[in-house]
Amino acid sequence: MISLRKKHRPKIVVIGGGTGLPVVLKGLRKKNADITAVVTVADDGGSSGIIRDYINVVPPGDIRNVLAALSDMPKLYKDIFQYRFSSNDQFFSGHAIGNLIIAALTEMDNRGIFEAVQDLSKIMQVDGHVYPASDKPLTLNAAFTDGTVISGEAEISAAGKTIDNVWVTSADGSKPEAKQEVVDAILDADQIVLGPGSLFTSILPNLMIENVGEAVCRSEAEVVYICNIMTQKGETEHFTDADHVRVLNRHLKQNFIDTVLVNTEPVPKNYLDRQKYDEYLYQVKYDFKGLRDQGCRVISDNFLKLRNQGVFHNGDQVVDELMCLAGRPKSWRADESN
Template sequence: MSRRESSSGRSVPAAPRSGPKVVALGGGHGLAASLSALRHVTDNLTAVVTVADDGGSSGRLRREFGVLPPGDLRQALAALCGDDEWGRTWAEVLQHRFESDGPLAGHAVGNLLIVAMWQRLGAHVTGLDWVARLLGAQGRVLPMCDVPLEITAQVEGLDPNDPTAVRTLRGQSVVAATTGRVLSVALEPANPPACPEALAAIRAADGIVLGPGSWFTSVLVHLLVPELSAVLHEAKGTRVLTLNLAPQAGETRGFSPERHLEVLRAHAPDLRIDVVVAHDAFVADQPALAAAASALGAELVVADVARRDGSPRHDPERLAQVYAKVLGG
């Protein structure tokens, strides 16, 4: 149970959780967007986070200490911080990056804190739970696997002399930035151990939210972990797939909304989705998207869920209104 400090300085239990049990899967900014919205719907929230990042501060810590890459986990924790002074301050501290000419340059404070807890306590989930308690996080953050993963991708269009030639790219940071067309992704190891607590959370969930986020490297990778995929197929909760607001430069450049669904179906042909959420301005052909959603077993919900600043980011309150309707929050 999360604990907070009272005005007398004593640690006190947080309020009991309320609302539907919801699990959100993904990574990076996309998962942070769904968590920020879901916090308006329920206090009973669990994030299941990809562990394939190999770039930046996360990649350096992964290589140096052999740990899970902490960056996506850190962003999820920051998204679950409260809106009070305590929560806002800790969210800013977690995301703060050192600027210097020394070895700490570029490292995020939250990454170092998470790795320190792992070294001190010797367990990924226990360490994350302790960090969440410190922050007063309004939910739980879990890795999708207990080992760091490597993403490989089949990509065409990288050879100007042979545009149909297919090459294998390795590493999340390389795949995410490719100028070619991603055809498929896979994980190494191919049968990694899923986090038991993540499996249990999905089994018990009233609602399961997948996406938005980097489609191949943050969303689809969850479907490539055999144990995780099996639980997602069998889960009783409402499965909600949230599309991005626009194609992502790199791995989904030029993708239509329906192409996103077709790619997901190719990677998990038997997975049933209940609801597909799409931003109205991104839907050029609603009948085509509705047909692609129907092929997954899903109802299509089209709504204005974008921020008003012109950026391709979800507005937490607008997205929360949609989640509340489809999840019963």
């Protein structure tokens, strides 16, 4: 009976980074999905960036949050893992305990971040798989429409310019590459989910690893993009939902997005705390024709969740749609829309 139950668990690969990824993963856990999270390794801000500067390891912050989201450990243990030291603690200021643990495991026996995360997944009783997109720290590079080029995720976001395209490089000059386990998971998936998350700095850094992007395009799974609710300063200012998809398709040189989840519920005027969430600018505009012209099925609904004067995706609502779609072949692409 158990084997039959597992056999019918949809295999869902979620690719991204940032704060939106754990929200989707937590919801998928409740639905008994077979989850693989492919997590960006190009983050160079905050605690992750500081650790990366001092220790030659992949930045651990996004990986830490994903591990916590999928962990079956008691709440107290997860709270300890996620605990961030106070700014008054000069030596550990701003560091999360989990980041330090991941860095330590990576350094032990020179095993690398991929094996370290697999070991930690067992310790934390992770329900699913957590795969760093690369075993080596990568640098995100951006070319802007004014012809300038900047390297570094934090620097790119702070530049305040219009991004034309992005790519990733490794410090040792080797070709950025994902482990075979990442490629195999993508090719074996029933569904591939992108987002929600920063378009240029959370989603595309994964797809710009050549064998990851190729696997996503080759996979028979439906590719679902969860479009952001708000535009992002320094990245997607004044973007429509169709603009987000257009950028993704242009980077992989084909229309590979099958379905887009779009929020159509208006954000109440003056609700957003502009000081706390200063990277958010305007609500993403809805362009149904632009999406359909790119061969996308559009699922539009109220995916909005308002909390603490912030604007988020309603994880449960998003996951309900993902589970309804899970396992459908690409053959029905663009034949229907909601």
